Amino acid sequence: MAMTTSDIISSVSATVTVFAVVFAGLQWIDARQQGNLSMKPLVNFYIQDDDTDPKAKVGLAIENNGPGPAIIKSVSYFVDRKPVKDADEALRYGKLNPDHDHGDQFDDDDALASGRIIWLIDYQTKDKKEMARFIDFLDEHLALEISYCSVKDECARKCSDKRRC
Numbered sequence: 001m002a003m004t005t006s007d008i009i010s011s012v013s014a015t016v017t018v019f020a021v022v023f024a025g026l027q028w029i030d031a032r033q034q035g036n037l038s039m040k041p042l043v044n045f046y047i048q049d050d051d052t053d054p055k056a057k058v059g060l061a062i063e064n065n066g067p068g069p070a071i072i073k074s075v076s077y078f079v080d081r082k083p084v085k086d087a088d089e090a091l092r093y094g095k096l097n098p099d100h101d102h103g104d105q106f107d108d109d110d111a112l113a114s115g116r117i118i119w120l121i122d123y124q125t126k127d128k129k130e131m132a133r134f135i136d137f138l139d140e141h142l143a144l145e146i147s148y149c150s151v152k153d154e155c156a157r158k159c160s161d162k163r164r165c
Contacts, residue, residue, distance in 0.1 A: 040150050042066030045160040046117065049135045058131065059103060059121035060138065060160065062112065062146060070112040073147040073155065075105075075120065080141050081164050087121050094137035100125045112148070120144060 003011075046061040064070045076083060077090045084090045086105070088098035103121040112118060121142075123134045143164030149155040159165035 039068035039152055040066050040154065041068050041070035041112070041114070041148060041156075043070050043112065043146055043148050043156070043158055045144065045146075045158070047138065047160065049138055051131050051135065057119055057122050057124075058135065058138075059101075059119055059123050060142070060144060061117050061119040061122075063117040064112045064114050067114055068150050069114060070148040071151065072106040072110045072112060073108060073149060074145075076145040076147075076165075078143040078145065078164055081143075090142055091121075091123075091137075094133070094141060096123070096130065096134055096137060097125070100130075100134075 042065045044063050044065055046063050048056060048058050048061070050056065051058050077087060078084065079090050079093045084093060087101055087103060091098045091101060100123055101121055102124055103119045105120070106112075106118075121138075123131070123138075125131050125134070141164075143159060143161040145157060145159045145165040147155065147157045
């Protein structure tokens with residue numbers, strides 16, 4: 001049985017239709033992935049342990065470098081790899097005065113906007129020896145772990161020092 005021109009046109013038309021549907025599906029998947037990336041937060045830790053500039057803060061902050069907001073699920077503190085309740089308990093463990101901490105706290109589901117820096121520990125004292133003890137504590141004993149999600153419920157966890165969380 002020989003194919004007629006009409007049969008050939010129908011076959012080509014069906015093949016083009018299948019390719020068009022596959023291409024449209026791939027475009028939809030790509031657009032969805034791009035949409036997710038455009039809202040994905042990227043939370044990083046910032047540790048300031050240089051007290052030579054009197055105007056600079058000394059402590060530990062988080063910053064959202066991603067394009068979307070980070071929904072904070074939890075902030076966990078660790079001293080020598082042991083979990084502690086909060087920054088005050090961590091500082092007491094390090095024999096430091098929690099009243100000298102002027103950092104912020106997050107409640108569950110608080111948001112960290114894109115480009116925003118929040119100081120979780122902002123230690124302020126004029127006592128040079130105490131500041132030196134704090135910097136040693138910050139560098140050698142303290143770690144924080146933060147769990148956060150995007151507005152599309154893609155979640156991540158990050159530790160300020162992987163050896164200590």
